[in-house]
Amino acid sequence: MNQPTSKATACVHAGSKADTMTKGVNTPVFTSTAYDYLDVDVHAYPRYFNTINQQVVSDKIAALEKGEKAMVFSSGMAAITTALFSILKTGDHAIFQNDLYGGTHHAITNELNRFGIEFTLVNSLSASDFEKAIQPNTKLIYIETPSNPLLKIIDIRAISTLAKANNLITLIDNTFASPINQNPIELGIDIVLHSGTKYLGGHSDLCCGAIISSEELMQKAWSSAIHFGGNLDAQSCYLLERSIKTLSLRVKQQNLNAHAISKFLEGHSEISNVYYPGLSTHPQHDLATSQMSGYGGMLSFEVKIDPDAFVKRLKLIAPAMSLGGVESTITSPAQTSHSKISDEEKEKAGISNHLLRLSVGIEEADDLINDLNLALHGNT
Numbered sequence: 001m002n003q004p005t006s007k008a009t010a011c012v013h014a015g016s017k018a019d020t021m022t023k024g025v026n027t028p029v030f031t032s033t034a035y036d037y038l039d040v041d042v043h044a045y046p047r048y049f050n051t052i053n054q055q056v057v058s059d060k061i062a063a064l065e066k067g068e069k070a071m072v073f074s075s076g077m078a079a080i081t082t083a084l085f086s087i088l089k090t091g092d093h094a095i096f097q098n099d100l101y102g103g104t105h106h107a108i109t110n111e112l113n114r115f116g117i118e119f120t121l122v123n124s125l126s127a128s129d130f131e132k133a134i135q136p137n138t139k140l141i142y143i144e145t146p147s148n149p150l151l152k153i154i155d156i157r158a159i160s161t162l163a164k165a166n167n168l169i170t171l172i173d174n175t176f177a178s179p180i181n182q183n184p185i186e187l188g189i190d191i192v193l194h195s196g197t198k199y200l201g202g203h204s205d206l207c208c209g210a211i212i213s214s215e216e217l218m219q220k221a222w223s224s225a226i227h228f229g230g231n232l233d234a235q236s237c238y239l240l241e242r243s244i245k246t247l248s249l250r251v252k253q254q255n256l257n258a259h260a261i262s263k264f265l266e267g268h269s270e271i272s273n274v275y276y277p278g279l280s281t282h283p284q285h286d287l288a289t290s291q292m293s294g295y296g297g298m299l300s301f302e303v304k305i306d307p308d309a310f311v312k313r314l315k316l317i318a319p320a321m322s323l324g325g326v327e328s329t330i331t332s333p334a335q336t337s338h339s340k341i342s343d344e345e346k347e348k349a350g351i352s353n354h355l356l357r358l359s360v361g362i363e364e365a366d367d368l369i370n371d372l373n374l375a376l377h378g379n380t
């Protein structure tokens with residue numbers, strides 16, 4: 001298929017199939033789970049990831065991530081674990097960045113050893129520290145950038161170059177950037193993973209995930225995926241397709257809003273630190289510029305005042321976990337994603353009790369800034 005090259009156009013058109021029966025412009029929702037076995041051309045079954053609604057949205061996501069093929073799953077974790085277990089077997093070793101989404105960190109530390117799979121968590125962003133972790137039985141390197149919640153940036157090109165030199169498969173969780181701001185396959189990464197629950201879905205009402213890669217690695221992932229059964233139903237596939245039509249618009253606005261908010265916060269007397277890759281004061285701002293086409297809608301900051309009281313005074317920005325929705329939400333990493341680790345470890349990881357993570361929505365930036373400003377001045 002001739003894929004549109006501009007992402008805004010791909011969001012609207014790639015993959016989508018107009019309804020030939022009624023001449024409607026949208027892809028119809030096909031809910032059947034049983035298909036005519038006498039016609040080999042229509043052998044479809046949802047758990048085989050080959051029904052029309054699954055394929056349409058997968059093709060759209062593959063076009064946006066510049067991959068050959070994609071598959072959609074019922075959650076980000078279903079996509080992540082399927083990808084990992086399609087590559088790893090007993091006796092293998094895997095290398096992970098330590099700054100991972102909490103659920104991924106929990107999954108690997110609880111699951112891999114039980115299957116006789118070894119792993120190393122690298123507590124550094126430097127490719128040379130990843131190189132030191134390579135063993136004769138290492139199979140893959142897994143990274144996440146920008147990271148949660150401190151928006152650290154890892155050099156995608158350096159990691160993929162290191163992996164290629166050592167015959168390792170690279171995986172990246174591209175959820176925070178979204179395909180609009182970062183295309184890791186173009187930077188040499190083998191497998192891109194998404195929690196579609198976040199930016200792809202974008203309305204805080206859909207739980208899904210995606211794997212994007214080459215035909216060859218997707219064939220491997222598919223062979224495991226049909227056993228693990230983490231497929232997405234037709235209705236959700238359609239909702240995801242519909243959501244992605246506005247992904248470029250949404251993310252561009254979120255980039256602008258987050259940039260404006262980070263600048264406002266940086267100059268505020270009640271704020272001690274702002275973490276946003278778009279700020280020239282971010283320690284890896286130049287690296288972010290070299291591998292991202294936008295800095296994203298996620299930022300974190302430390303307040304000098306009582307963080308709970310501050311959050312309670314916000315009127316527009318909702319205290320909520322998860323991220324990537326059209327509405328702005330704020331969360332305390334110390335009380336949510338990092339609540340189970342000790343205070344000492346939290347300090348070491350830079351997660352103070354005064355740290356707040358903001359997922360910037362598509363509201364008017366001035367309204368968001370006003371909300372933050374009033375809440376910051378509430379107890380001065």
Ligand SMILES: *Cc1c(COP(=O)(O)O)cnc(C)c1O
Pocket residue numbers: 075076077078101103104148173175176194195196197198207208209
């Ligand atoms: C939410 C999230 C996941 C997990 O996705 P689910 O859809 O909740 O299973 C993985 N990685 C990142 C970065 C996330 O934010």
